[in-house]
Amino acid sequence: MKLDKDFYLREDVVLVARELLGKVLYTFQDGALSAGIITETEAYNGIEDKASHAYGNRRTQRTEVMYAAGGIAYVYFCYGLHHLVNVVTGREGNPQAVLVRAMKPVLGIDVMLIRRKMQRNSPLLSNGPGKLSQALGITGNFNGLSLLGQQIWIEAPLVNKPFEIVTRTRIGIDYAEEHVYLPYRFYIKDEKYISKP
DNA sequence: TTCCCGATTTACT
């Protein structure tokens, strides 16, 4: 069952970031289905978060997607090399988003290996935001797509394994001044597919 | 139009 619109429309992006852990992110791309369990997320708290692209209510062509109502993907090109995928949350006008930083592959591992040019499955397949997007075939074309559609979506797992959540500061946001220290990064304890434990 | 630099990854030393 896909997560419904109400899951994403909530205003508490930190709560949504925590609840996305353990959920399953799917894509249908290149005629292939692939999916992984979300193991690591980061919350970006809209206009008041100095680490957020929408800090200070910045509205540009790129950030406009974040201002839409929750339940769509925000995919952006970083360092001229990588695509990073976010889950937009909150009501229209509130530009909150959750960065999906890592996943444990569960479906379509063969096609993920081809996309990543790897021989065998290992955490290197998807233990980082750029790697995860590459593994799932996510490109800029996914920007703005509904998470209730046929190309990218999120489901609750069939069987729920209990897990502990580790809370840390976010990564790669040294420009965010005092907001560098906000406890907005979450990952599943003892999970191998984590970007930087 | 110019300039700086980034929510990263990978290959080296």
Place this chain on the structure above:
DNA sequence: GTAAATCGGGAAA
């Protein structure tokens, strides 16, 4: 541990 790869967004001019 350090550095290169690589290009578009955003602010300033």
